[in-house]
Amino acid sequence: MKYLVVSDNHGDRDILVQLVNRYKDEVDEMFHCGDSELEASDHLWDYFTVVVKGNCDYGPGFPDTAVKNTGQDIIFMTHGHLSNVRFGLNQLSLQAEEAGATIALFGHTHEIGCEMRQNCLFLNPGSIRLPRGPIQIQSYALIESTADNFEVQYYDRNFEAVSKLHFKFNK
Numbered sequence: 001m002k003y004l005v006v007s008d009n010h011g012d013r014d015i016l017v018q019l020v021n022r023y024k025d026e027v028d029e030m031f032h033c034g035d036s037e038l039e040a041s042d043h044l045w046d047y048f049t050v051v052v053k054g055n056c057d058y059g060p061g062f063p064d065t066a067v068k069n070t071g072q073d074i075i076f077m078t079h080g081h082l083s084n085v086r087f088g089l090n091q092l093s094l095q096a097e098e099a100g101a102t103i104a105l106f107g108h109t110h111e112i113g114c115e116m117r118q119n120c121l122f123l124n125p126g127s128i129r130l131p132r133g134p135i136q137i138q139s140y141a142l143i144e145s146t147a148d149n150f151e152v153q154y155y156d157r158n159f160e161a162v163s164k165l166h167f168k169f170n171k
Helices: 013-023 043-047 090-099
Strands: 002-006 029-032 065-069 074-078 103-105 112-117 120-125 139-145 149-156 161-170
Touching: 002 013, 002 120, 013 029, 013 043, 074 090, 090 103, 090 120, 112 139, 112 149, 112 161, 120 139, 120 149
Parallel strands: 002 029, 074 103, 103 120
Antiparallel strands: 002 139, 065 074, 112 120, 139 149, 149 161
């Protein structure tokens, strides 16, 4: 399975349209980790498997958390502000464990993050619009999930792979 993960576009609808046009026939699922600042009724969301509510998404219609079973993986998703991700992954880890997740997706910090904990991949795609932290790249991520491993590649806003941001983990 191949998943596209994006977050924190903060009103920049055009980049989401570009991602959909580029990847709609290349990935199995698309996930948005919140702070789109778009209406839940926007037809653009028809291309996304799950979209969660961020702290800057004020309208109704997005869930705070979601669990998606893709047949290959169980994905727990949240924006992260309600899981206190600025202070570590402990609360998110407990939520993912409770959901039986093999992947936990989140945003909020605008910082790229990718690690395995207790047989679960934790991934923050960073921000496609306003990056923070030591890696100042407007980014999104692609996850390729097989029976044996996860392969993660981060991309910049120009759809270029960031060579130093490539990870492979055994399941």
